[in-house]
Amino acid sequence: MPILAYTPGDTVVHRMHPITKLLIILMVWIISLVSFDMSTFLILLCVIAVIWRLGRISLRDMMVLIKLLLVVFLIFTVINGFMYFRGKTPLFYVLGYPFTIEGLFFGLTLSLKVLTIVSTVPILTKTTTMTDLISAMARLNIPYQLIFIFTTAMNFTDIIEETYNNIKESQFLRGYSLDEMNFISRAVKGYAPLFIPLILTVLRKASITDLAIEARAFGATKKRTYVNEISFKRIDVIVIS
Numbered sequence: 001m002p003i004l005a006y007t008p009g010d011t012v013v014h015r016m017h018p019i020t021k022l023l024i025i026l027m028v029w030i031i032s033l034v035s036f037d038m039s040t041f042l043i044l045l046c047v048i049a050v051i052w053r054l055g056r057i058s059l060r061d062m063m064v065l066i067k068l069l070l071v072v073f074l075i076f077t078v079i080n081g082f083m084y085f086r087g088k089t090p091l092f093y094v095l096g097y098p099f100t101i102e103g104l105f106f107g108l109t110l111s112l113k114v115l116t117i118v119s120t121v122p123i124l125t126k127t128t129t130m131t132d133l134i135s136a137m138a139r140l141n142i143p144y145q146l147i148f149i150f151t152t153a154m155n156f157t158d159i160i161e162e163t164y165n166n167i168k169e170s171q172f173l174r175g176y177s178l179d180e181m182n183f184i185s186r187a188v189k190g191y192a193p194l195f196i197p198l199i200l201t202v203l204r205k206a207s208i209t210d211l212a213i214e215a216r217a218f219g220a221t222k223k224r225t226y227v228n229e230i231s232f233k234r235i236d237v238i239v240i241s
Contacts (some may be wrong), residue, residue, distance in 0.1 A: 004125040005158050012235060013055030014127045018136035020236040021128060024051070025120040038105065041112035042220045048119050054128045065118055072114060077107035125154060132230055144224060152209070156202070163201050165193055 013021070028044055036039070052059060066073075079092075080103040087100025124133070130151055137147045168178075171193055178191075 007126045017236045018128045018133045021124045029121045038109045044116045073111035076110045080107035
């Protein structure tokens with residue numbers, strides 16, 4: 001199952017108003033963007049893990065996020081290890097260039113910052129139906145075109161992940177396996193047979209979506225109605241406070 005897809009449930013997180021969950025995400029993002037303290041990110045990740053647990057979101061998805069972002073974390077750590085301007089304590093040398101401890105910790109801090117920001121997204125997407133999210137955003141008087149763009153982008157995230165997995169399995173059945181390649185071969189030519197059909201498939205799906213919304217006269221009606229009219233509950237007031 002895609003890590004951002006909605007998972008049905010009746011937990012305290014599922015019952016929260018979508019705007020409450022958006023405020024939680026916004027607060028975490030603000031703290032993450034203005035802070036460069038590793039302990040702050042570790043505390044935030046613990047809080048997020050508790051919310052995941054309350055919403056019965058599988059913590060295995062956290063490991064999936066880490067695996068997806070592992071290359072980004074590695075790049076942050078290596079670049080800052082060698083180029084961090086406050087680095088003074090060499091850990092080892094490569095071609096005469098020092099890899100500093102200060103740069104290592106700064107790279108790890110940036111990695112935790114990215115992980116903290118990304119790991120908040122499933123709190124919303126896995127516990128909120130798209131219908132409720134659209135209705136809640138509409139009550140904030142957000143233009144429907146922007147709401148549609150936002151929700152479509154979220155849907156396409158799952159579509160891209162599912163399509164990639166299907167292509168990967170299809171190529172594996174044809175005898176093509178990334179696991180048997182070394183790092184260099186995988187980086188140079190390993191992903192081409194996967195990403196080229198992925199891009200073409202996504203572009204085709206986007207074209208079909210465009211034709212579908214045009215056929216349904218998207219934007220012709222200014223005043224819209226919604227099936228679900230959701231309201232704030234006591235848990236929302238407590239969490240927001």
